[in-house]
Amino acid sequence: MADDGGLMAPAARPANLLRLLPSLPILEWGRRYDRDTLVSDLVAAIIVTMMLIPQSLAYALLAGLPPEIGLYASVAPLLLYAVFGTSRVLAVGPVAVVSLMTAAAIGEHAVAGSPQYWAVAITLAFLSGVMLLIMGVLRLGFLANFLSHPVISGFISASGLLIAASQLKTLMGVKAEGHNVIDLAQALISQLPNIHVLTLVVAQALISQLPNIHVLTLVVGVLATAFLFWVRKGLKPLLIRVGLNARLADVLAKAGPVAAIAVTALLAWILDWKGQGLRLVGSVPQGLPPLTLPVWDLALWQSLAMPALLISVVGFVESVSVGQTLAAKRRQRIEPNQELVALGASNLSAAFTGGFPVTGGFARSVVNFDAGAQTPAAGVYTALGITLASLFLTPALYFLPQATLSATIIVAVLSLVDLGMLKRTWAYSRTDFLAALATLLMTLVQGVEVGLVVGVAVSLVLFLYRTSRPHIAEVGQVPGTEHFRNVLRHHVATSPRLVSLRVDESLYFANARALEDRINDLVAERPALKHVVLQCSAINDIDASALESLEAIDHRLRDAGLRLHLSEVKGPVMDRLQATEFVARLSGKIYLSHYQAIAQLSPEILTSSTAQRQVNQGGA
């Protein structure tokens, strides 16, 4: 700050004003923008633009929209994200999974290709933008935690398979209807142990469609797919062997789709593929993104609310995880709740400029980062590049074969499919595996929305199941010390008159009943029991449910002629308990240390000779 002190003086007043907007990241990086940064950002922008053009066309088609809508959705959102976003390198625009979810959501309300369909897409972007903004303002970013990793991976893998399957038709030039999702899912289930399942599924789908195939389309599609796979796996090592440095080789490899598009479009023009029945993209309107408005129809809003929410949350999770990974590489950070605001603004801008739901894309953000983007200004230049493309490049898209775009999509999404994840999760945790599998199968069979909702429900139920059995150890005194340890693991002294329980978790609604059950059982099993002492050293919180459970336990113990005591209650927990009637009504006392409790209630444990001790051994 010292070197531009002279410049800062006259700006003092606006700076005061700007303090009201402390969270606007553009104010931070914008002030220090210089020539070097400009060059870095420009280079990155050119590379990302080249990558984004085919992607945005393809994802618009995937969402059931005309290809130019993809370009529209890649301009304003990038600008808005540059203003509000906290990631330096996140590239916002249409992405595969969100496009699939968009298609699923709109499909129920309009026919693909109709003006209504576009209007619903705009409305969906609007609703998603509003929801993201609200979540950001209310700091509800934590809601994304509902999507556990197994659910996300199951969902993303299933989405990848669904998208790939939906593109096979275009790739083969088949006119037949339907995605054949059930067949795909059945094939998948039966082949789960087989790691080469994808090859088989693709082969089976190909064979079943054999009679309807348009051969030229199939040849172009398969060659384009093979080329793109090769570009992904083989081109980079080749370029490095030829002598290019690794980063440049990587960037060139990422530009492969542009080459595929240019070459196939050129061939289609020269060889008149259209005349031979190969489907081309056709005429794409030239011009700037239009100004549009969402449909103001409350009934439509209501039925789009759930899909919009799911799209928002999935987009947010994808975007934040990319953003965090890239930010950490440069020791920068992103602010999740501010990201919600930025993505909300991006989606709103998409809605007002003829676009559809967008979010931060993984591949293009990585490219942006690797190409050296320093600030969100790179996004602004990318938006400029896309604008130029939609002004001048669209006539060249006339000859682009749709099969090439399908190939682009297939290659992109198959990298998302990770069925090995099921195997790894199974090895680590059976409950997490169940959640992942349920999400995967339900998404394949019932679609993206049901899959996601079922996945969340399953993981919540399993979570509740796990936490409904907190670790409750019966403890005894380590002879000669003031320490107490699990009776199942250590030689410790106990008494039939008193039982000491240590709960190793906070008490709340999911596990409070387990404590009730445990104490009820102990009381029923041990007729000589007079005192129950809860060692509360590991309890960080007691919610209202658990408080009622403790009251019920105390009440029942008193009725049965026993007393309930607490020991080692943490300060904050004690403060809250003091405000209730529980402490005043408690049948027993609250002790500072567990040792004090035992010394007063059952001193024979502490003074007993070895012969009198009831010593437990080993086990569990």
Next chain:
Amino acid sequence: MADDGGLMAPAARPANLLRLLPSLPILEWGRRYDRDTLVSDLVAAIIVTMMLIPQSLAYALLAGLPPEIGLYASVAPLLLYAVFGTSRVLAVGPVAVVSLMTAAAIGEHAVAGSPQYWAVAITLAFLSGVMLLIMGVLRLGFLANFLSHPVISGFISASGLLIAASQLKTLMGVKAEGHNVIDLAQALISQLPNIHVLTLVVAQALISQLPNIHVLTLVVGVLATAFLFWVRKGLKPLLIRVGLNARLADVLAKAGPVAAIAVTALLAWILDWKGQGLRLVGSVPQGLPPLTLPVWDLALWQSLAMPALLISVVGFVESVSVGQTLAAKRRQRIEPNQELVALGASNLSAAFTGGFPVTGGFARSVVNFDAGAQTPAAGVYTALGITLASLFLTPALYFLPQATLSATIIVAVLSLVDLGMLKRTWAYSRTDFLAALATLLMTLVQGVEVGLVVGVAVSLVLFLYRTSRPHIAEVGQVPGTEHFRNVLRHHVATSPRLVSLRVDESLYFANARALEDRINDLVAERPALKHVVLQCSAINDIDASALESLEAIDHRLRDAGLRLHLSEVKGPVMDRLQATEFVARLSGKIYLSHYQAIAQLSPEILTSSTAQRQVNQGGA
């Protein structure tokens, strides 16, 4: 066992067989049944029967069914519960809240009073029975944990208000339609701070209905209500003052409804109230419960699935909490999963004998307990009593005024309403208060099903919010010791090169991202940082989501030139981590003790003089 050894010998073979059914409680108490127990059980059964007759008639009307259905629902379920139930004293039958939920569920499918309505009620009992059985066999009792205490109290209070409001019409002899639920809710909301809200609501409802009131009905209804309230509050002290012992006085006071019914029925007969327009119960078919079958209609089953599930869970929660409380008083115990089986069997039997959904009732179980019931055989005798009543007593019910039954219901359910709960919960926990309030209001305004579902959703969201911010303490060395403590609370030694974090909770999907955020922030803030050490002494579990978060953290730290270390990982957690690639790939090491980690990574902390130490103070 020693004293009946002679008798046991010939029974050895069947006893072996019975071992196959170890969970059938009847086999345990049935074998030791003697004369004393018989007498105790019979006395209790007579008293419970007297209480159950008016209740079952009233709750059938509340569910929208003819009164005799209430008697039908009080026979077979009691028998089945006696065989399968683990509580010695639980009295199963129609209860208020479940009857209200039944009315709400059936109301969407049939007109009250029609044969279809009864058929749907039977189907609902069937589905609820099947669900309870399945939950019991799969040991899903933990699902009831989804209903936190605040949600249950909000729901029960709102149900009480709804039921009372629904009975005002009958009490006043009004012909007008509708429960006026919205008005009631609005009045409630506007009057929440006022503790006498109930009086006002009732008064307002009375006034608005003034022109339609049937005066004689109103007089009978109000007098019956007043009498029953007096019986509840004033009769017992009076009887004790007169010289009765407390238990008998209590039992007599509980029999008040029978007196109200007998007296008003007698007056109706003598004074020909029917001729004056007062509505009577009318002719009730005489005879045993009929054999019935549920409707086999998959579409109906589907739409009844959600209500049946909610009825099952609410019934189970009510039943188990009563059962546990009463069992604990005699140092007995109940087995929640076996209770699911027992309630499932009870509901199935209700479905096949013309009944409707049932569960364990609070008031009648307490009466059963107080009257000295020793075994579930008391339930069998009660079932016999109800059978006799439905065979011979039904003609006497002809003259029973409906207003008396409404008075019975109102007095019973208003004791469930506990708006003071809101105040107490507010004082203890704001989040729990929100859950209770949301459940209460949504139940009043949108009905029982929406209320319950919203309540569960709100409490889950709030729970996730709480746990999404685990307690993560930065710790430093207590100088001269091997102990590490929170830097905000103690004078401890730290280093700018290394940060030690202690996570005070298990890591799982809801809080894993918070750890990512915290570490990202630390790395961005402290440029000199080289090592992050997680002290894992309080981590009992790491789920797959948290494992992926740890991998992401490690990956990002490595990219930024830092290393991640763990210390004091618990045995079971370490065993699971060893099976993953995380340990092999970890940028840092895993240390047995945190002290060892610091000694190796940043020994200057341990050896530094006071001058070099970065000592933190006080705060938070």
